[in-house]
Amino acid sequence: MELLRLATAGSVDDGKSTLIGRLLYDSKSIFEDQLESIEETSAARGDEHVNLALLTDGLRAEREQGITIDVAHRYFATPKRKFIIADTPGHIQYTRNMVTGASTANLAIILIDARKGILEQSKRHSFIASLLQIPHLVLAVNKMDLVDYSQEVFDKIRKDYTAFASKLDIGDLTFIPLSALKGDNVVDRSANMSWYEGSTLLHHLEDVHIASDRNMVDARFPVQYVIRPQSEKLPDYRGYAGTVAGGILRKGDDVVALPSGFASKVAKIEQAGQEIDEACAPMAVTVSLEDELDISRGDMLCRANNQATPTQDIEAMVCWMSEASQLQEGAKLAIKHTTRWARTIVKDLRYKLDINTLSRDESATSLTLNEIGRIKLRTTQPLLADKYSRNHITGSFILVDENTNVTVGAGMIINTK
Amino acid sequence: MRTQVSHLQALESEAIFIFREVAAEFEKPVLLFSGGKDSILLLHLAVKAFAPAPVPFPIMHVDTGHNFPEVIEFRDRRVQETGVKLIVASVQDAIDSGKVVEEKGPNASRNRLQITALLDGIEEHKFDALFGGARRDEEKARAKERIYSFRDEFGQWDPKGQRPELWNLYNGRHKPGEHMRVFPISNWTELDVWNYIKEYEVAVPDVYFAHKRKVFQRDGMWLGVTEFLEPQEGEVVEERLVRFRTIGDATCTGAVDSPAKTIEQVIEEVGATRITERGATRADDRTAEAAMEDRKKEGYF
Numbered sequence: 038m039e040l041l042r043l044a045t046a047g048s049v050d051d052g053k054s055t056l057i058g059r060l061l062y063d064s065k066s067i068f069e070d071q072l073e074s075i076e077e078t079s080a081a082r083g084d085e086h087v088n089l090a091l092l093t094d095g096l097r098a099e100r101e102q103g104i105t106i107d108v109a110h111r112y113f114a115t116p117k118r119k120f121i122i123a124d125t126p127g128h129i130q131y132t133r134n135m136v137t138g139a140s141t142a143n144l145a146i147i148l149i150d151a152r153k154g155i156l157e158q159s160k161r162h163s164f165i166a167s168l169l170q171i172p173h174l175v176l177a178v179n180k181m182d183l184v185d186y187s188q189e190v191f192d193k194i195r196k197d198y199t200a201f202a203s204k205l206d207i208g209d210l211t212f213i214p215l216s217a218l219k220g221d222n223v224v225d226r227s228a229n230m231s232w233y234e235g236s237t238l239l240h241h242l243e244d245v246h247i248a249s250d251r252n253m254v255d256a257r258f259p260v261q262y263v264i265r266p267q268s269e270k271l272p273d274y275r276g277y278a279g280t281v282a283g284g285i286l287r288k289g290d291d292v293v294a295l296p297s298g299f300a301s302k303v304a305k306i307e308q309a310g311q312e313i314d315e316a317c318a319p320m321a322v323t324v325s326l327e328d329e330l331d332i333s334r335g336d337m338l339c340r341a342n343n344q345a346t347p348t349q350d351i352e353a354m355v356c357w358m359s360e361a362s363q364l365q366e367g368a369k370l371a372i373k374h375t376t377r378w379a380r381t382i383v384k385d386l387r388y389k390l391d392i393n394t395l396s397r398d399e400s401a402t403s404l405t406l407n408e409i410g411r412i413k414l415r416t417t418q419p420l421l422a423d424k425y426s427r428n429h430i431t432g433s434f435i436l437v438d439e440n441t442n443v444t445v446g447a448g449m450i451i452n453t454k
Numbered sequence: 455m456r457t458q459v460s461h462l463q464a465l466e467s468e469a470i471f472i473f474r475e476v477a478a479e480f481e482k483p484v485l486l487f488s489g490g491k492d493s494i495l496l497l498h499l500a501v502k503a504f505a506p507a508p509v510p511f512p513i514m515h516v517d518t519g520h521n522f523p524e525v526i527e528f529r530d531r532r533v534q535e536t537g538v539k540l541i542v543a544s545v546q547d548a549i550d551s552g553k554v555v556e557e558k559g560p561n562a563s564r565n566r567l568q569i570t571a572l573l574d575g576i577e578e579h580k581f582d583a584l585f586g587g588a589r590r591d592e593e594k595a596r597a598k599e600r601i602y603s604f605r606d607e608f609g610q611w612d613p614k615g616q617r618p619e620l621w622n623l624y625n626g627r628h629k630p631g632e633h634m635r636v637f638p639i640s641n642w643t644e645l646d647v648w649n650y651i652k653e654y655e656v657a658v659p660d661v662y663f664a665h666k667r668k669v670f671q672r673d674g675m676w677l678g679v680t681e682f683l684e685p686q687e688g689e690v691v692e693e694r695l696v697r698f699r700t701i702g703d704a705t706c707t708g709a710v711d712s713p714a715k716t717i718e719q720v721i722e723e724v725g726a727t728r729i730t731e732r733g734a735t736r737a738d739d740r741t742a743e744a745a746m747e748d749r750k751k752e753g754y755f
Contacts, residue, residue: 040461107616109597110590112643119461121641133618140620248458262474266507274506280471280622309470309502320459321470321503334478358618373623376478435623442627444617 038114041247044123044139044171046131046162047148052179056148056217057111057124060239063224066113108138117243131158132392132407133358135165136447140433143247144173146238151184151214155197157393163198164392167205168354168409168449170426172250175211177238182216186229204395209245213238251318252428256284256292257345258338259375259421259431264323276307276323277332282375282430283423284340286324287315291341294332295421300341301326318430335377337421337431345431347419352387352452354425355412355436357404359445362438364404364412370445374420374434381436385413411451425449462650466499469638471622472601473503476583476636477510479626483583483636484541486572487513489525490701491658492587494532495639495647498656500585501536512539514581516572518564518703519546520682525701528659543575563706573609576633583626583634591643595747601640607631611751644699645724652717664697664715675708699724 047053061067111122123138125131139145145166149159166174176198184190191214202210213222214233221227224239236244261279286292290303305325306313316322324338332338339345357364364383372381389401389410404410425432436446459467476483485500487493500509515529533540545567548554553574554567576584590597600619603611617625626634639647651658669676669692670685676696677683683705685691696709697720714720 038461039458040464107598107613109594110641111597112591112641114643114645119643119646137618137620141622261471262478262504264504264507268507271506276506278474278503280467307505310505317459319464319467321467321474323505371627373625376475429621433621433623435618435620435625437625437627442625442629444619444625447618447620 038117038119039247040119040121041144041242041245042121042123042142043144043146043242044125044135044142044166045146045148046125046135046139046166047146047158051148051150052217053124053148056146056177056179056215056223056238057122059217059220059223060122061111061113063220064113064115064239066111108134115239115243120242131161132165132356132409135162136169136356136358139166139169139171140429140447142169142171143250144175144242144245145171146175146177148177148179149194149198151178151180151190151194154194155201159198160201161392163202163205163207164395167207168356170206170208170429170449172247173209173211173245174207175213175238175241178212178214179217181214181221181227181230182219186214186221186227188230188232191233211235211241211245213241252283253317254284255343255345255423255428256286256290256338256340257282257423257428257431258286258292258324259377260332260334260336260338261376262334263332274325275329276305276325277338278321278323279376280321281316281318283318283428284343285315285317286322286338292326292338293341293344294326294330295337295339295345296347296419297331297336299328299330301328301330303327335375337375345421345423346453347421348453349416349419350384350413350454351416351420351422351450352411352413353434353448353450354390354409355404355446355448356409357406357446359438359443360406361441361443362445364410364436364446365402369439371437371439372414372416372420372434373437374422375431377418377420379420380417380439381414383412384415387411387413412448414448422450422453424451424453462646462653465639465642465646466502466650468622468641469496469499470503472624472636472638473500473585475624476585476626476634477504480583480634482579482581483511483585484579484581485509485511485513485538485585486587487515487529487540488587488702489515489521489529489659490587491647491651491662492589492639494528494658495642495650495656496585496587497532497536497538498654499638509536509538512541514541514543514575514579514584516543516568516575517545518568519544520564520680520704522659522661522680522701522704524659524661528657541575541579543571545571547571548574563703565703565706568703569609576609581633582628583636585636585638587639588637589642589644589647590640596640599637599640601637602626603635603637604628605633605635609633611635613747613751645721648717648721648724652721659701661698661701663720664695664712666693667696667709668693669696669709676710677706677708678704680704 109124113120125134125138147162195212215222222237260277264276293300304327307323368383388397388399423431432450434448435444438445545564548571554570600616602624668679670689697712714723
């Protein structure tokens with residue numbers, strides 16, 4: 038069974054919680070005690086209906102104030118796939134939350150209220166999905182029951198959105214007309230929209246092809262931990278533990294260790310102590326080399342003829358996530374890239390991006406909470422980097438405030454020089 | 455080409471990555487071990503993460519003193535097999551030294567008292583990272599918790615001030631006295647755990663399978679008669695075929711009626727059940743709707 042990670046974006050008003058509730062309920066992933074508990078809470082709050090939003094609003098403040106503070110994770114499975122939902126609130130702090138919830142997503146669902154069409158918020162969510170390069174996007178046109186299941190309404194939304202999306206870098210885009218409340222096209226095909234010939238939402242989630250989204254070409258193995266038992270039985274064992282970040286690593290492959298550039302061959306690949314012939318992302322394995330090289334955490338094994346770029350200068354899109362501070366030219370921060378920490382200085386804020394209009398403000402001098410911009414960084418030691426578009430693992434980094442230790446920025450590498 | 459990665463392999467790899475990341479970046483990690491299936495799974499994954507070297511950190515059992523004897527036997531056997539160092543943080547010691555006062559009444563539980571024993575253990579050994587077996591599918595407060603969950607010098611969780619967690623870039627930086635709770639199996643469900651136990655032949659204590667036990671009913675749960683827990687007046691003891699879905703303090707962990715004697719039968723039962731595992735079996739989570747959130751804020755697992 039395959040694992041699919043999906044992110045949902047939209048506000049309570051779009052019926053997002055109802056949609057998640059429907060997916061969980063119809064796949065039998067809501068339990069009776071959970072349902073009873075939210076029924077009681079709904080009644081105590083004086084809600085007219087059982088409020089399915091309470092399923093995802095886990096914290097006391099959220100239930101009391103009827104708001105969603107943070108990313109909630111939900112799980113459900115069908116016989117075909119296991120799903121992890123990162124449910125991100127649509128309104129306040131949307132950018133920070135959506136980036137947090139969607140960074141590892143295979144697919145994002147953006148909800149649109151059929152009565153309202155494409156809103157600013159839908160554009161923001163779409164932009165973030167394209168920034169994070171989520172491979173698959175679903176535009177779920179919800180509340181079709183409130184527009185008489187009209188094909189015209191759906192077609193207009195599709196046309197409007199397609200025009201807008203042409204400005205963005207979106208891979209696979211699917212439109213589904215549905216009613217989360219009534220259940221049309223969520224799990225079961227709608228009898229009310231015979232004009233729609235595509236898949237139901239669940240069917241699409243089960244069938245969308247995600248295996249080829251992984252980079253199977255550029256072998257990248259960031260060394261995470263060096264295993265040296267130095268025991269009587271294994272006096273000379275030296276294995277490099279890590280998780281394959283891209284490509285395929287095979288026994289006998291010619292590899293180089295970055296940043297030193299020393300060459301060797303893969304002598305052995307082990308998974309949990311068992312020898313295997315090859316490994317691909319996202320497998321956690323241990324690699325032994327034929328030669329004894331000085332390799333430590335933060336180094337990277339690549340194929341001799343296809344290497345990441347060691348660089349101290351990177352250009353990236355960055356999303357600022359701190360309320361307490363701003364990103365400014367000259368700021369010094371800690372940076373984590375794969376398994377390597379370094380320090381960095383912001384050399385240049387090229388522009389700030391208005392995520393509603395996609396226009397660039399080149400006169401901007403700072404980024405504040407939830408703002409996105411293009412920056413140049415200089416690091417204290419080389420990062421072993423790829424472009425984010427090529428590899429999400431070797432192309433991403435986080436920025437950390439050295440005084441508070443809080444994660445303040447998320448970066449996606451555009452250029453490695 | 456072996457490029458298909460199953461969901462269990464993906465979950466295993468994610469957990470192993472987290473174990474290695476913590477071992478590399480923290481001074482003194484420790485794995486919280488209760489003898490329940492989730493902590494057994496954690497130890498199993500930790501052994502895999504560092505093979506063929508031994509697990510590079512100890513395990514700590516926060517011991518309420520109200521144990522199932524089978525579970526303690528199981529714990530000691532695993533310690534011997536893996537060669538891992540065991541530390542016991544005792545709630546009984548905290549009571550004896552007067553640090554905490556035992557609850558009274560028929561529903562008295564040492565569950566809350568574990569917080570003191572746990573925090574004392576952290577302070578004494580200067581642990582800076584604690585692996586826990588919590589899963590996000592268990593409970594709604596946990597559904598919102600990060601994999602690296604930051605705790606201040608009082609061990610408190612601040613749900614509104616959590617660090618953003620992106621890609622697989624975990625930020626474990628902290629100041630002296632602060633620590634991180636780390637949950638490598640956050641993304642596993644109860645069914646994933648059982649499917650993994652089956653596929654990789656992970657041993658678990660016998661109490662997870664159907665057996666005859668003397669039980670009585672309280673708050674709609676079957677509680678076992680033990681030396682620590684006697685039925686009150688009006689509570690009738692009967693022998694039933696039961697099993698445990700979770701294992702915690704013996705005084706507040708309920709058994710469920712079940713004929714499931716094998717892993718396959720357990721998986722079938724878990725797949726068909728309509729009640730969450732904590733809802734069915736944990737008296738401590740039923741006290742208030744936000745019971746778990748409140749305990750977590752104070753420093754609970």
